[in-house]
Amino acid sequence: MQVTVLAGGIGAARFLQGLITATGSTHEQPTVTVVGNTGDDIRLFGLQICPDLDSVMYTLGGGADTERGWGRANESFTVLEELRNYGAKPDWFGLGDRDIATHLVRTQALDAGYPLSSVTAGLAARWELPITLTPMTDDRVETHVVIDDPDTGAPAAIHFQEWWVRHRAALAAREFVYVGSDTASPAPGVIEAITTADVVILPPSNPVVSLAPILAVPGIRDALAHTVAPVIGISPIVGSRPVRGMADACLAAIGVDVSAAAVAAHYGSRATGGLLDAWLIDDEDANNAGAIAARGLRVEHLDTIFANPGVAQEVAIRALDLAGELTT
Amino acid sequence: MQVTVLAGGIGAARFLQGLITATGSTHEQPTVTVVGNTGDDIRLFGLQICPDLDSVMYTLGGGADTERGWGRANESFTVLEELRNYGAKPDWFGLGDRDIATHLVRTQALDAGYPLSSVTAGLAARWELPITLTPMTDDRVETHVVIDDPDTGAPAAIHFQEWWVRHRAALAAREFVYVGSDTASPAPGVIEAITTADVVILPPSNPVVSLAPILAVPGIRDALAHTVAPVIGISPIVGSRPVRGMADACLAAIGVDVSAAAVAAHYGSRATGGLLDAWLIDDEDANNAGAIAARGLRVEHLDTIFANPGVAQEVAIRALDLAGELTT
Numbered sequence: 001m002q003v004t005v006l007a008g009g010i011g012a013a014r015f016l017q018g019l020i021t022a023t024g025s026t027h028e029q030p031t032v033t034v035v036g037n038t039g040d041d042i043r044l045f046g047l048q049i050c051p052d053l054d055s056v057m058y059t060l061g062g063g064a065d066t067e068r069g070w071g072r073a074n075e076s077f078t079v080l081e082e083l084r085n086y087g088a089k090p091d092w093f094g095l096g097d098r099d100i101a102t103h104l105v106r107t108q109a110l111d112a113g114y115p116l117s118s119v120t121a122g123l124a125a126r127w128e129l130p131i132t133l134t135p136m137t138d139d140r141v142e143t144h145v146v147i148d149d150p151d152t153g154a155p156a157a158i159h160f161q162e163w164w165v166r167h168r169a170a171l172a173a174r175e176f177v178y179v180g181s182d183t184a185s186p187a188p189g190v191i192e193a194i195t196t197a198d199v200v201i202l203p204p205s206n207p208v209v210s211l212a213p214i215l216a217v218p219g220i221r222d223a224l225a226h227t228v229a230p231v232i233g234i235s236p237i238v239g240s241r242p243v244r245g246m247a248d249a250c251l252a253a254i255g256v257d258v259s260a261a262a263v264a265a266h267y268g269s270r271a272t273g274g275l276l277d278a279w280l281i282d283d284e285d286a287n288n289a290g291a292i293a294a295r296g297l298r299v300e301h302l303d304t305i306f307a308n309p310g311v312a313q314e315v316a317i318r319a320l321d322l323a324g325e326l327t328t
Numbered sequence: 329m330q331v332t333v334l335a336g337g338i339g340a341a342r343f344l345q346g347l348i349t350a351t352g353s354t355h356e357q358p359t360v361t362v363v364g365n366t367g368d369d370i371r372l373f374g375l376q377i378c379p380d381l382d383s384v385m386y387t388l389g390g391g392a393d394t395e396r397g398w399g400r401a402n403e404s405f406t407v408l409e410e411l412r413n414y415g416a417k418p419d420w421f422g423l424g425d426r427d428i429a430t431h432l433v434r435t436q437a438l439d440a441g442y443p444l445s446s447v448t449a450g451l452a453a454r455w456e457l458p459i460t461l462t463p464m465t466d467d468r469v470e471t472h473v474v475i476d477d478p479d480t481g482a483p484a485a486i487h488f489q490e491w492w493v494r495h496r497a498a499l500a501a502r503e504f505v506y507v508g509s510d511t512a513s514p515a516p517g518v519i520e521a522i523t524t525a526d527v528v529i530l531p532p533s534n535p536v537v538s539l540a541p542i543l544a545v546p547g548i549r550d551a552l553a554h555t556v557a558p559v560i561g562i563s564p565i566v567g568s569r570p571v572r573g574m575a576d577a578c579l580a581a582i583g584v585d586v587s588a589a590a591v592a593a594h595y596g597s598r599a600t601g602g603l604l605d606a607w608l609i610d611d612e613d614a615n616n617a618g619a620i621a622a623r624g625l626r627v628e629h630l631d632t633i634f635a636n637p638g639v640a641q642e643v644a645i646r647a648l649d650l651a652g653e654l655t656t
Binding site: 045046047076078079080081082083085086087088097098100101102104105107108111123126 | 408413416425
């Protein structure tokens with residue numbers, strides 16, 4: 001079974017941990033292609049950093065720090081400490097020593113002219129990933145956030161990472177801009193991965209800063225609209241809160257309520273020009289299932305809080321089962 | 329007193345430790361400009377590494393590992409371990425985590441267009457160096473070594489670091505080539521530092537791979553020839569062995585015997601078109617003093633093995649005293 005997943009960072013990575021083990025009694029091992037968000041990539045200290053690709057890579061490769069929720073396990077921060085001793089800026093971005101090795105290998109290859117998709121495949125080879133991981137594009141796309149400058153009050157655009165990490169998403173976001181997306185092309189194989197899949201899954205990633213940048217790459221939204229595969233999403237919102245991260249601050253900027261139903265409405269039903277065929281929500285939101293279904297979506301509710309890989313596996317199995325039902 | 333020192337790596341750094349404290353009872357604090365060798369610079373993993381500049385900077389800044397003889401104190405090697413896990417090449421160059429921070433800051437500034445001399449001054453500022461440290465040139469000069477390829481037997485040129493670190497100087501060197509030196513210019517202030525000095529000192533650095541690259545930059549040898557300052561060298565050879573490093577393997581390639589007298593003859597007396605006015609040798613070589621003096625050099629012998637900074641200080645004081653004598 002060919003499964004294509006459009007992925008943000010750690011939320012997607014935890015879903016993928018469940019998906020790759022979701023053989024159970026009813027399925028063969030799925031063949032998984034992950035199209036990763038690169039909108040939150042940033043070059044710092046001369047290093048090209050791809051947080052979402054690396055979250056997926058480290059998590060599925062067994063090298064992630066699952067407690068901290070980002071970066072490498074057994075990580076140290078000696079280089080960063082020394083960078084600060086030199087007064088190097090910015091001083092708000094966490095960058096571990098093991099992580100830096102990844103960025104050095106990546107940056108050297110990029111600067112030698114290799115496309116990010118090839119470089120990502122090279123990095124992934126070391127981790128012997130059970131999936132195919134590809135960036136959404138080989139072109140530079142950067143998510144910037146329009147805020148009111150705290151000093152002047154005038155609108156200003158800052159890199160997503162500055163907004164997210166430095167300001168902890170506490171500055172009200174007026175708008176998100178995916179700089180470069182208008183001229184970007186999907187990375188090799190991305191469109192095919194969507195159009196030839198048996199199912200396309202949108203895992204519980206941030207709709208605004210994880211999935212929207214992917215969808216902003218010309219051709220990807222169209223491929224989702226036209227693939228014969230069912231498109232199944234898993235809500236990143238449970239009740240009125242994000243499962244993780246600060247999606248609420250992002251959704252507010254685009255005028256979407258923080259609820260599973262509102263995000264479903266934001267994505268829309270494929271039957272009426274939207275993205276989704278089905279939407280998996282948490283049991284806590286079961287009473288909204290009818291309203292979501294009324295918008296033309298197949299809805300199921302179950303435990304979607306990935307307290308352990310077993311929960312993610314159950315969600316993945318339900319998504320694969322649903323794909324089977326929607327296909328036949 | 330204005331003192332200009334042409335410096336290689338750790339041998340020069342230890343001499344400089346003595347020099348900066350060489351006020352004693354007879355001298356005011358010398359004002360020291362160090363012109364550093366950049367011929368052994370190398371770009372690895374996308375990082376611009378300047379081993380000799382950093383040896384001087386770390387040593388005089390109090391951040392050097394004096395026991396290992398290179399790199400930073402309290403160093404860890406996590407990034408390097410991870411680079412090896414990725415199979416990154418080369419795998420023979422030692423690169424510590426704290427050291428990498430220096431290279432990141434340097435490389436980012438160089439890639440932004442700043443010249444190495446400015447970047448070096450910026451790095452040195454953090455260390456509050458008691459000297460002015462400048463590279464010999466802002467241009468790229470790399471020392472390469474012509475060897476017989478161990479596989480084919482044909483002559484091949486390899487970077488000095490590959491010969492020195494990977495092969496431990498065990499492949500017979502046919503020739504040393506300072507690639508780029510023919511079109512290089514001295515860094516800003518280098519010529520002035522030589523021509524306006526009260527004394528120019530050649531510390532016990534490797535004549536072939538530390539001092540020769542500096543002298544190969546057009547204009548520097550000429551400035552040494554014409555400065556009114558006395559030029560005083562300290563032999564890097566004691567008896568028939570280098571005080572440190574593998575200078576013997578280098579001297580063999582240029583047909584110079586491994587002795588204080590032979591190196592003195594190689595440099596030559598300024599009176600007859602050479603570089604030196606005076607040559608400080610170790611007590612062990614006292615019986616050669618006459619032969620060296622016969623070549624037109626002022627010779628003094630003393631303990632030149634820098635077992636501790638006090639010995640280096642004594643050598644520095646003797647050099648400064650000698651400069652006074654040679655000037656009056």
